[in-house]
Amino acid sequence: GDDEPTTSSGGGGGSEQTQETPAKVGVILPDAASSARWETADRKFLGDAFKAAGVESDIQNANGDKAKFATIADQMLNAGANVLLIVNLDSPSAAAVINKAKQQGVPVIDYDRLTLGGGASYYVSFDNVAVGTAIGSGLVKCMQDAGNSSGNVALLNGSPTDNNATLFKQGYEKAITDAGYTVTEDQSVPDWDNTKAGTIFEQMFTKAKGDFVGVAAANDGLGGAVASVLKREGATEIPTTGQDATDEGLQRVLLGTQCVTVYKAIKKEADAAAQLAIALAKGDTAGADKLATGQVEDTETGEQVKSVLLEPQQITKENVKDVVADGFTTADKICTNEALQKACEENGVSG
């Protein structure tokens, strides 16, 4: 069998599928736990974009399971998808999928996470290290506003099994230490579990006797856990962070219990990816190349991947309104009680 092709999987071999297959895009989202965005935002925006273009799509979530990821990919290729848009769980497993797809002549777009050594045709993303940097520099600004230009900072990182968490951490740790602060506590939260995050942070706080000038939390869920501990301990003056601009995160930002969150204009990212995919599904490679003007180096192979790169945005009290204006959420969802309504008014959040 050594002379066989390097895959056991392929497209729909069913005889009933021999006719010209219509444009069909398969999308694989990574999980539902690491971040709110995949199910609440990406699924919707991508789905809408495909529907608007009249392209059939199949959007699945691998729930953090690589075997499932591969299975879904098999199914999609099998069902006749002619473009794959994937968010990898890790590079090698996704590389295998890309390899399979390529052998069947199906182009793959890396969405949000670059598959190192994978050789995807295109890459659409926010840079995860840049997201981390946004968290870090946001925290630095908050700490400076509070009058602390140096001091101890605690890091509450994402899941130790999640490579993105590692990338985020690279970003904010560098931003914080570069600004002259000291990282004294630094722990990861298994599975991004908010309850565990509460306990872990509570113990960091106990150990340091609350001697922090700021806390970097890797997403809004963890930020919420930090905020609840700080409230219980009567230490609400210590700024903390988050990511994803979830409703709860934004609410805390408005109320001042979380200093900053990071908004990734997911709709923009999704739209960009969808346009690329639609072009490819229709066989319009030139059109796709026109959209992907950037370049990112695959550090493993040294190749350049054609990319669409987007900028993450720091959100503080003042610019919560931008997120609403962007259609990412609505004022109704955020300004839900009296205190929040007041804060919304003060910061011009409406509509």
Place this chain on the structure above:
Amino acid sequence: MSTTQSDSAQVSQFDLETTPGQGGIGEAASGYWERIKGGDLGALPAVIGAVVLVIVFGIMEPDSFLTEQNFANLLNQGAAIMVLAMGLVFVLLLGEIDLSAGFTAGTGAAILGVTLTNHGWAWPLSIAAALLTGVAIGLAIALLVARLGIPSFVVSLAFFLGLQGAMLLIIGEGGTIPIRDDAVLSVMNKNMPVALGWLLALIVIAGFAFFQFWAMRTRKKAGLPTPAISVLAVKVGALAVVVLALIWLLQQERQRPNAPIVIQGVPWVVPLVVALVVVLTFLLMRTSFGRHVYAVGGNAEAARRAGINVPNIKTLCFILGSTLAIVAGILLASRDNSVSPTTGGAQTLLYAVGAAVIGGTSLFGGRGRIVDAVTGGLVVAIIANGLPLVTQKSGVQFIINGLVLLLAASVDAISRRRAAATGR
């Protein structure tokens, strides 16, 4: 056929037995020692485990581990596991398992969050809704296990999956629901006024004393042998010292230096847990239902032949298990100030089962008590509390966690092995 000698032998053989001996403290103490030597350890291994852990962590991190603040933290952190484990004790006593309890907790939290925050219900209504969900889940599991006879491992694995899905649908995938209701939040975030704390101590001690003396009087009236008054006095005295010491610790101010607020008093969750322990222990030890639970767990066929409605007992146990899981979920929501799809879940369940087993509950049914959940939960909580103080690497934390769990369990196992050797 028998001589007078053997007749007197017969009587004496048969009279020296009804439970507590008549003797004084000395005899009671030596009797206890005999029991320990014979391997009847009760909660002792778990308590010893907890004490050893406190000493070790105390030596490694005296400044942060051995503080009043951390003691209060510990109680808060362990409460949900303890309550979940209490519920599991009922299920484990039957020789069954409920793998879904962690997600039941999460589902309860989710229902609480949705009704409270999204629909603006009053908190008692929300809590009632959550608890009712628990009853429904328990009932559904029990129907499948007790009536259809599907193994509880499989049924609860199915619910494990199903409830995980339900949570995702309720909360919205990847979403979070904030909890802002003060009543719900205060359980895990506020403390009792100092005076009330002392009152709690008083009630516990007086209640225990009253119960002990009342039981003694009944036995005496029935002409059965009773322990000496002095033994009871020592028991009550010992309890009083421990309770007062713990409450006193919690009554100290424990905020960090220069903090803008004062933190002191017994966390509200403590009376809740105490009340649950008392009520559930009563249920298990002093009612027919409790007796039947043990019987079904010990020998289901014998229980059936004794006319016990085995499916009914199983059903009630699963309902209790799920409902207590919901209570645990509410505690988690209160502590996190929010609910997300990771609230509760598989790990929480494993810790809770671990707690029950370390406390001394058997997975094969028939052996276990409610306080097991508390002592075992304490061991688990101390590990979770102490580890992040000692090391920051999560890989290392996982490993130490496993090692400590093993250590705590071996104390128990080795002592029980001795018990088996002496034939108990």
Place this chain on the structure above:
Amino acid sequence: MSTTQSDSAQVSQFDLETTPGQGGIGEAASGYWERIKGGDLGALPAVIGAVVLVIVFGIMEPDSFLTEQNFANLLNQGAAIMVLAMGLVFVLLLGEIDLSAGFTAGTGAAILGVTLTNHGWAWPLSIAAALLTGVAIGLAIALLVARLGIPSFVVSLAFFLGLQGAMLLIIGEGGTIPIRDDAVLSVMNKNMPVALGWLLALIVIAGFAFFQFWAMRTRKKAGLPTPAISVLAVKVGALAVVVLALIWLLQQERQRPNAPIVIQGVPWVVPLVVALVVVLTFLLMRTSFGRHVYAVGGNAEAARRAGINVPNIKTLCFILGSTLAIVAGILLASRDNSVSPTTGGAQTLLYAVGAAVIGGTSLFGGRGRIVDAVTGGLVVAIIANGLPLVTQKSGVQFIINGLVLLLAASVDAISRRRAAATGR
């Protein structure tokens, strides 16, 4: 005392029993039907479950589910669960559990990845290292369970945590190790040449036939009753038809239209799984060791009194369980082309235990077979394969997953209830 009549009665009572009846096909069929009615179902519920699932998914998604390609996928997807479940069968037969098997698989994958990719070992060395790690893990668990007497739930929970930590340390937080070795990759990604596939079918059928006839000859020589030749012929014929049909399916070209390559043949993992089933079944059914495993699971005290070294048997079972878990881990690594801290893990374990139980293995020990792992694993794999075709929302998928699991289990439970009613 007894008359001649009762004497003849005695003989006839006692002679009509040794296993297979002498009769022809008709009698064999009616005997089988009696057994089924009596509730002795064997793998039937799981097989029926699998067939029903195939029909349902086939109706819902005929174009994508009922393709040769998907059939090959299915086998690949289910292989790791099956192998893990086979290992668990040994542990479950004892009435024990190994919660850590999922992470043992992960650890094995991690060791494979590190030695293969980072240290550049040859693949046989790497695999040997991984398997040895499995032996060591199983040995450690068994020492604590069988010698110290700590409940396996707690021990394996500790290993669950410890191995999770070890994986994080080996792989690095958030890290991934790619697998690039062709030999390892080909197991899950390549197919046997067509000719070899047919040879495999031949070996399986001929082996089965040989074994059946050989067993019959031995019995006949010993003067024990044997089934009629025709019954054996029908059995062998049925097997031949099924095996040939399945292999034929896999020999078809199954790539998508206009694809640049040809995909056909039996995936390499199939002979691996078949070999494991044959060897392990032989071990369990035809050797003293296997017999002793059942005895320990059925009644450990009776086994001990029969002079069986119970700790040794337990130790071997745990070692087998962990080693097969490592094999499963290697399959996962091969399939994923990489290893990360999420390889294996808790879900994988639960699915594997679920597979074993659906197949008919009891969690209380003493009942179960190796093929149970295969049939149950097939059910689990079909669910995992079919669901994403049917619905896209993961919340809904979880729920349906749970429901299907429950359904599959109830077929089994209801039939076994009937069995209990008829006294088996």
Place this chain on the structure above:
Amino acid sequence: MTQAVEGQQRAPLLSLRGINKSFGAVHVLRDVDFDVRPGEVTALVGDNGAGKSTLIKCIAGIHPFDDGEILFEGQPVTIHGPKDANALGIEIVYQDLALCDNLDVVHNMFLGRELHSGITLNETEMEKRAGDTLKSLSVRTLRSLRQNVSSLSGGQRQTVAIARAVLWNSKLVILDEPTAALGVAQTEQVLNLVRRLADNGLGVVLITHNMNDVMQVADSIATLFLGQMAAQVRAKDVNNTQVIELITAGRSGDIGLKPREAAEAGVA
């Protein structure tokens, strides 16, 4: 045995009619008829595996039977489980005892019918009554009423099971080999008890392999032979040898199964 003559005319307390029971393909009970009269000791005898325990379990509702009818005090009844049997006033001591090893002697004796004061268990009362009953059965060497039954000797376990059954005011007491593990003195006590129960007007069924015991206390003797009721006769009408013939061959002289029937039972 003398009282039996007076009681002979009384209507049966329990009547089984045409009971059939199969385990899978094995036909264990065939058209069994069986009568128990109040105030009598009815011995149920038969070889090992004849189906005695199975018959008892059918009466208790532990095994559903396939076919046939149970009459209790002349009324047809359906017994779905031990609870129904208890409700009718039937107490059974099973051959395999069925005690909960993890409970103590008192708990086992009152299992399923605990005494209460309010909603709490009345432990003191139960302990007292358990002690009294056990003493009346000549139990020695039992160290404590609060000892788990797992630590009891074989005979002690059997005594607990018997004591459990006679605690209640029942109408029918069925004992499946109650004296198998008992010592000499205890056996004597149990046989006395059996007689006493019958004299008090209860129906008593005694299963045993000991012909001495049968001859000593039984008023009526029912013999099962390979799942068929060979004969139910008055004890005074038969002697030891006849009973043994009934047990081993299904017939003795002109009582018992017809020769053809006996042979059939053997072959099938």
Place this chain on the structure above:
Amino acid sequence: MTQAVEGQQRAPLLSLRGINKSFGAVHVLRDVDFDVRPGEVTALVGDNGAGKSTLIKCIAGIHPFDDGEILFEGQPVTIHGPKDANALGIEIVYQDLALCDNLDVVHNMFLGRELHSGITLNETEMEKRAGDTLKSLSVRTLRSLRQNVSSLSGGQRQTVAIARAVLWNSKLVILDEPTAALGVAQTEQVLNLVRRLADNGLGVVLITHNMNDVMQVADSIATLFLGQMAAQVRAKDVNNTQVIELITAGRSGDIGLKPREAAEAGVA
């Protein structure tokens, strides 16, 4: 019984010296001495809870004893478990039978000592030998050798346990109440077997509550009274009443415990 006289001079096969055993605070065996001679049937009798089964389990290594010594063929031996006992040639039928319910009759009979051909089990040979042994024990109504023991009647289970013990070429066979659940014919067979084993030169220990059986087959009678060995006497030297007195009172005339000892045993 007549053969016993010749055998009397032979050295003991098994001797226990000063065995003490406590379960926690309960002293169950006190300084027990016990001798079993080859070619003899030694009856071990005693009231319920006297400690007979515990003594046997100490010999088997199932319960470690606290104090004392075991001599086998004159040599001190340590027995850590049933495996050691088997190795010495000791076979035991336990009162609580200890069969594996999930295995069939053949598997249970050969458990721990399966027959092989190569590395595979020799099922045919085992089935044949199991069938032969069971037939010799007059087992009827056993439907199939391939039936799980869980579906056997009480007597059938007991027969399987006995058959299991006599399959092997052992030196000492210990039977703890082997006939308790057996029918008349089967009991007869087992007693014959016991006698036959002894006549073949084996040591046999028979525990039973049935004095007829004792008198019928025993050469030597050892009486346990509340954990003490009241007396070990030649069967021909005592009569039925004396044995019963030994059992219930610990002494009879001038054999047995001193009056003071007996009273102490009772009180402690």
